[in-house]
Amino acid sequence: MEDMSLSGLDNSKLEAIAHEIYTELVEDACLGLCFEVHRAVKCGYFFLDDTDPDSMKDFG
Numbered sequence: 001m002e003d004m005s006l007s008g009l010d011n012s013k014l015e016a017i018a019h020e021i022y023t024e025l026v027e028d029a030c031l032g033l034c035f036e037v038h039r040a041v042k043c044g045y046f047f048l049d050d051t052d053p054d055s056m057k058d059f060g
Helices: 011-043 053-059
Strands: none
Touching: none
């Protein structure tokens, strides 16, 4: 990776870089969650119907 100094950049460029990093992190987290759910479904340990009856009281 290139050695890069951020001191010479103006605020708009720094904000653009920060936004790009943030976007990449959010996309990676979402993709990771999708893979975890997919694996759980394929392996059979993702249970949608397994809910706690006490927690369902809140929803009527």
